[in-house]
Amino acid sequence: MIIVWFKLMMTMVLMVFSVTEGTLFNVLNDMLYRSQPEVESVAHGRVSAGSLGQGKRLPTKGANFESYSQLGSLMGRTYVHSKVHDVMLAAYDSLNSAYPEQRFVFAETGWAAGGSFRPHRTHQNGLSVDFVVPVQKVEDESSGMLYCTMLNLWCYGESFPSDDAKFSINFDMLAAHLVALHKSAQKEGVEIEQVILAPDLHKHVFSTKDGEYIRKNMTFMKRKAWVRHDDHYHVDFKIVD
Ligand SMILES: [Zn+2]
16 A cells, blocks of 8 residues: 555656656757757667767657657757658658557667667667557557656566556557658668567567568567567667668
């Protein structure tokens, strides 16, 4: 009972925090976002041993998407290669036309100059992005969104499938997002090198209406990653021209 009350209190504190301080974080991050020069980034090395020149800060939110953490974004944990930035935003834009009700959340990406990005093992050259899984309410399958706070380790502490969860993964939206990323990437001269999602969840992605397209056009890592990718999916991009 005490734990329930503690969680409730913490949730309320964090909600107030997100409405007040969070707004300030938003404003500051977006000022920094808008003041960036329009230059193309340069990815050096590999996602597991690399660096990034002229990294591009992501905005805190847009019409149908937001960052996992306003503070995380302000602290500089959501920089990417400029072309990955363009691909991400174009994909969200196309999804907004097709699924205006759906909200998407991106998670950690990397530092402005790349390099070691704890606790991640990759994310070193601006080409790796974590996306929080889109979810739906278990009770009626209506669309929902995971609220990322300290209590769930900014969404990295969620577990799917889970017997007592309010939400389940919305694989249709996850698949639609992957297709939108792939199509936007093609226009920008970018490839999707691989997608990392827990292997037992692949079949659910492949059985959606976009599953065939995904199976033909994208590579999923078949072995288990060092942490279970069930609350987020990791995408490694590759710059081709
Ligand atoms: Zn990752």
